[in-house]
Amino acid sequence: MNSRHALLALLAGGLALAALPWLLSDFLLALALSCVMYAGLAVSWSMFCGPTNYLSLATAAFFGLGTYVTAWGAGALPYGLSVLAGGLVAAGFAALIGAAVLHLRGAYFAVITFGMGELVRHGITYYEKAFEGTVGRIIAEAPESTTVYWMVLLVSMGAVAAAVLVRDHRLGLALRGIGSDEERAQTLGVNARRSKIAAFALSAFFAGALGAAMAVRWTYIDPLTVFNPFIGFQTVLIAMVGGAQTILGPIASAVVFGLLTEFLRLQFPYLFLVILGFLLILLVLYLPGGIASLFERWRWRRGNV
Amino acid sequence: MSEPLLAARGVSVRFGGLVAVDGVDLDVRAGELVGIIGPNGAGKTTFFHTLSGVLAPTAGRVLVGGDDLTGKPPHAYAAHGVARTFQTPRVFKEMPAIDNVRFGLEFAGRTRQHAHDAFDEAETILEFLGLADVAAVPAGGLTPSRQRLLEIGMALGARPRVLLLDEVAAGLTHAEVDASAQLIRRVRDELGLAVVWIEHAVRVLMNYVERVAVLHQGRKIADGDPRAVAKDPAVVEAYLGEEGEPERRAA
Incomplete structure (x- = not known):
């Protein structure tokens, strides 16, 4: 499927x-x-982390920055502009941090990106305590829930479109080369540093924009809620269970997760986390390529019959 | 004489107290095919790393086409037309063979044109290397000797002016070694490249290069016509002292 078909299907x-x-x-x-x-978050995460094999836990930091941009701008900025600004602030932050830490790999990168989230959270808490005298803020005027839904849908679609374009163009090829053998890619002319920073910032843009769009769902915003590491873990989990090398996998996984979580929570309110954890273990054990590998298997079988 | 395409000036590499490369000078001109030999641990591969930007020299300078690239990252060397292979093939295992070749074409090779555009297509390069039948096979699934050939294809995709070959003949049969050597000469002749070829199998190299440099304990101890170099007492001494005379090593 080439870019055009994928984008038409997306539309x-x-x-x-x-x-x-x-x-x-x-x-x-x-x-x-x-x-x-979650589909938007997982796709934006996979856009960078899938091909490069980096494990970023910074999603919560980008998401939280986005929500805070909306909270700060509430009243002054129209909703659409807040979302755009939230994305840009997160992307700028990612570019800055990326320039400093993207040479790290594996566990070091994972830990430091997790630390970034904590740093931002504590930074904002300190700022609010020291200069505003209060932690957290209230968003008084929230758009209607349908408006929020459309905005989140628009940003998530943007993330998918960006992921398709990255995959099918030189940046995607560069990222796959970096993931496979970074030094080899460099000796063939890839400016690895620039490619990684660009992709990391692009991926952060969508996480930030989604945070900014979702901010209005909570009337009260405080660092503990919006820089919730759970959002970051959940995103990584969804992307990996779906298959981070693909675009369709994380989308399917986000839907399955969303529905499953809700179903289990309603049917088995006391056992649902236990069951969810058990299902996850089964998935990791028996479907290491993620949900996307099911499509592959199906396609392969169809091709052979 | 024309300006050297690749010039190493007093290149040294130290790892802590160990001197791996010690003040090596080397000039390579367009169309030259230069061999580098030396016993194990002579610093050949480390020297290559400095010529391709993989490793910054501790002292000395590396110039490509007259531009000083010392300390620049590998992609700057690639952009200046330096392409290399690695001793242990470092192909992109998950990508089809053809995408491995296309990789160089998309990045380092993007802006540069050959004198005649014989190698502008990944398909042509694979055909030239006899790999056309495995174009769609993921590179990790190829035999080691085909991965070695693919390494050369990846380097050619970068449309190099300088081709650095690190032991492309290692682990190949006699027939395969001969075929790769023919191939390397053909590439040099057709594209007018400067080729620097490191090899452990001395005899192979001596038969195909017009000039050979010998590294021993990080120093260059000889540089010139292969027949003269083979008789050089310092070279004989280096090989005898370390691991036997050159002919036996090659066998």
């Missing part, structure tokens, strides 16, 4: 999803919103 899918507010109850729309948000 069709996006238009269909845009109609959901007229079809679903408030409860189901909230569920759809969560699925679409």
